[in-house]
Amino acid sequence: MDMANYLMLIYRDEAAAESMTGEEVSAPYREFMERRGDHLRGGAALEPAGTATSVRKREGGDYAVTDGVFVESKEALGGYYVVEAEDLDEALEIAKDIPAPFGGVEVRPIRVLSR
Template sequence: MAQYAVLLYERVPPSELPEEVQRGHLAMPDEVAGLGGRIVAGMALDQPETATAIRGDLVTDGPFIETKEVLAGVFVIEARDLDHALALAKLTPTVQGGVEVRPLIGFEVLEES
């Protein structure tokens, strides 16, 4: 099966998500498995102000763009195809945001010879 990143964007910080939304995130692995997919990994991100951005040689503290919605977390899922991934991603509970689904591209690790 192919792997997809489900990027969660919210206007509400992860630490302030309502309890029912938090429970919904914890229930997702079973719901996704019930539809024939699999969550490989899932995690919330710390607040945007904890970010450090790197652009070439320039390193700056804090988020690099101002937006109403911020990247709040990510799931890595396995799905049969994009349509299946989209159906699985629709299970993601959000408060005032949405999700973005992107195919993951694998890279082989090159060993030194």
């Protein structure tokens, strides 16, 4: 069967996450990537939401550049993976395996442009 790709967006409460050291956070992720390496097609951890800059095109054609994330929320996007899976059930099983200790994971199918 052909495979599908899913973007897994990892959200976290940044204030809570600060209570852990870098190593405490990253060790479980390394273990996850070893377990699920076959399915991972990409991914990264992001700098905190406070470093974000949003760019939006204005009606006149110029740009509004603002400090901060596009959509404010209690839990901010902290990282992502691109995962290859057979179907949503397999994708969800992998999503449950992502450590994400201060939040959770949103699973979004990556659109297939022409089938």
